[in-house]
Amino acid sequence: WMDPWDLAGLVSRRLSPVVEALLETFPWLRLSVSPWDRTLVFYAAFLSRNTDYYANVVPWVRKIASGSWPRSGSYQLRQLRLIEPELSLDPRGDVWEERDSLLSVRWVGPKVAHAFLTFSGRCTSLAPPDVHALRAGARLGLLPRGCAAPTKSWCLGRRCPDCPRVSACASGILFREAGPLASWIQTCLYLLDREMCSRSLCDSCPLKLLCEGL
Numbered sequence: 471w472m473d474p475w476d477l478a479g480l481v482s483r484r485l486s487p488v489v490e491a492l493l494e495t496f497p498w499l500r501l502s503v504s505p506w507d508r509t510l511v512f513y514a515a516f517l518s519r520n521t522d523y524y525a526n527v528v529p530w531v532r533k534i535a536s537g538s539w540p541r542s543g544s545y546q547l548r549q550l551r552l553i554e555p556e557l558s559l560d561p562r563g564d565v566w567e568e569r570d571s572l573l574s575v576r577w578v579g580p581k582v583a584h585a586f587l588t589f590s591g592r593c594t595s596l597a598p599p600d601v602h603a604l605r606a607g608a609r610l611g612l613l614p615r616g617c618a619a620p621t622k623s624w625c626l627g628r629r630c631p632d633c634p635r636v637s638a639c640a641s642g643i644l645f646r647e648a649g650p651l652a653s654w655i656q657t658c659l660y661l662l663d664r665e666m667c668s669r670s671l672c673d674s675c676p677l678k679l680l681c682e683g684l
Contacts, residue, residue, distance in 0.1 A: 471503070472501040472594060473500060474499070474500070474501075474651055474654045475493065477651040477654075480651060481647060481648045482646075482647035485647050485648060488611065489648070491676075491677055492655065495677060496658050496661065499654070499657065500654075501589070501594060501654055501657065502589070503588070503589055504589065504591065508560075508586075509559055510535055511586055511589045512559055512582075512586045513534060514527055514528075514589075515581075515598075516546065516549075516550055516553075516578065517530055517531065517544075518585070519546055519577075519581075519582065521544070521546060526544070549577050553575050553577065558571060561592065568587065568592065569584075569596070569625070570626060572586060573626045578622075579622045580619070580621065580625045581598045581600065581619065581620075584596040584598035585598040594651070594652060594654065595644075595648075595649050595650050595652050596630070597640065597641050597645070597653045598641075598656065599619050599640040599644075599659075602660040602662075602663035602664050603659040603660050603663070604618075604619060604640055605663050605667060606659040606663040606667055608682070609667065609682050610659075610682070611682055613643060614637075614638070617639070619639070619641070620641045620642070630642045631645075631646070640656075662675075662677065
């Protein structure tokens with residue numbers, strides 16, 4: 471388990487007030503990392519594309535871990551079967567080399583690669599932002615308006631510090647300003663948007679004073 475309180479002092483001055491508010495709002499939230507289950511961690515990250523994590527991904531992964539294959543016609547499971555021969559999930563080189571190795575696999579984009587690197591315990595500085603994190607991050611001023619998620623075409627062969635789009639990329643901004651707390655912040659933003667913003671629970675939101683109401 472990664473404890474965010476140990477890393478809060480590493481964020482930039484700009485992010486610090488919002489991160490402090492996130493720590494007060496989600497004091498119980500930790501990142502569960504598993505360096506010993508890299509294959510299952512990758513399966514969970516890959517299968518989570520465009521589907522409900524708890525309704526679909528968790529049962530699928532449990533079924534696979536038990537030694538059988540889920541009976542489902544989902545394209546995520548079909549694609550996973552197709553790329554299994556291409557996978558090499560052993561740690562290799564530095565984190566950028568490992569990310570490039572992941573991104574070279576069909577249907578693996580930055581979100582899947584970053585999620586795998588995060589939850590396998592390899593690197594929590596590369597956040598896997600989704601639409602929830604982008605929305606909530608913009609509302610709280612953590613991410614600029616028009617900020618985008620990273621793309622495979624830009625990430626493959628590039629490192630965040632050297633990328634010309636680092637200031638307009640959610641992963642790049644959090645990498646640069648939050649360091650190893652980046653993925654924890656992304657998880658907070660996901661929960662905030664899913665549980666509060668998307669339900670229009672603005673009046674009861676503990677972060678409403680920081681919200682720019684985008």
